[in-house]
Amino acid sequence: MKDKWQCRVYIDLFSGAGRARIKETGKIVDGSPLIALGIDDPFDRYIFCEEDATNIDALRKRVMTDYPSLDTHFVHGDANKAVDEILAKIPQHSPIYKVLGFCFVDPFKIDNLKFTTLKRLSAKYMDFLVLIPTGMDARRNVSYYMKYNSKHIEEFTGRPNWRDEWPEAEARGENFGLFFIKQFCTSMADIGYKYTTAEASVEIRSTEKNLPLYRLAFFSKHPLGHKFWGEAKKYSSPQLDLF
Numbered sequence: 379m380k381d382k383w384q385c386r387v388y389i390d391l392f393s394g395a396g397r398a399r400i401k402e403t404g405k406i407v408d409g410s411p412l413i414a415l416g417i418d419d420p421f422d423r424y425i426f427c428e429e430d431a432t433n434i435d436a437l438r439k440r441v442m443t444d445y446p447s448l449d450t451h452f453v454h455g456d457a458n459k460a461v462d463e464i465l466a467k468i469p470q471h472s473p474i475y476k477v478l479g480f481c482f483v484d485p486f487k488i489d490n491l492k493f494t495t496l497k498r499l500s501a502k503y504m505d506f507l508v509l510i511p512t513g514m515d516a517r518r519n520v521s522y523y524m525k526y527n528s529k530h531i532e533e534f535t536g537r538p539n540w541r542d543e544w545p546e547a548e549a550r551g552e553n554f555g556l557f558f559i560k561q562f563c564t565s566m567a568d569i570g571y572k573y574t575t576a577e578a579s580v581e582i583r584s585t586e587k588n589l590p591l592y593r594l595a596f597f598s599k600h601p602l603g604h605k606f607w608g609e610a611k612k613y614s615s616p617q618l619d620l621f
């Protein structure tokens with residue numbers, strides 16, 4: 379894309395601290411921000427959002443040490459509330475200065491993300507890679523989320539009437555994780571990301587017990603984006619190689 383767009387922007391809504399320790403092995407690995415900064419053809423601008431003050435401070439220090447010459451911006455706060463600030467940091471697109479965004483969305487759990495945040499960012503030229511906590515959260519906590527006073531599924535998927543549709547899906551034998559991602563994909567299709575199906579996402583399982591943890595789904599309004607996603611999937615291996 380570097381030859382087609384004058385400015386490519388990487389946005390990490392849930393950046394973390396830049397590095398993380400794998401609980402089981404103690405190994406320290408680069409997190410998504412440092413992986414994105416270290417690619418051969420870097421983005422022209424990086425925007426990192428993180429709610430936790432210790433994490434964002436650690437990230438800022440690591441980025442300043444390892445990548446001082448790249449154009450990096452830090453937003454400290456809840457990504458859902460800081461969306462105006464994030465949008466303001468994306469350069470203005472014009473016919474002679476084309477701006478393409480790639481937004482990585484890596485929440486811990488369902489209540490970290492509101493669909494309206496992605497909807498607002500989608501007003502720009504924006505592709506999304508979204509971690510959807512189907513196994514580790516949605517399936518495990520289904521009875522909690524079914525409670526009528528819980529708005530988390532509605533807010534993540536952007537589907538206020540999901541409870542009306544779940545009984546039929548359950549009767550078809552669908553598990554809640556699959557139902558959840560289908561609801562999310564329907565909302566993404568409503569805002570123009572019509573190519574992604576639940577089946578096209580990648581399931582990530584835990585290495586020890588081989589339990590489904592989450593799914594990674596890619597969303598682009600352009601078929602070329604999906605061609606690249608298809609290529610990327612060929613080289614991905616489960617869980618820890620990805621991160």
Ligand SMILES: C[S@@+](CC[C@H](N)C(=O)[O-])C[C@H]1O[C@@H](n2cnc3c(N)ncnc32)[C@H](O)[C@@H]1O
Binds near residue numbers: 394411
């Ligand atoms: C799964 S971790 C991200 C890991 C990171 N992508 C990496 O590869 O190292 C989720 C991060 O999001 C932060 N977080 C949780 N809710 C948030 C919110 N609403 N807005 C911004 N950051 C949030 C957490 O503090 C945590 O650092």
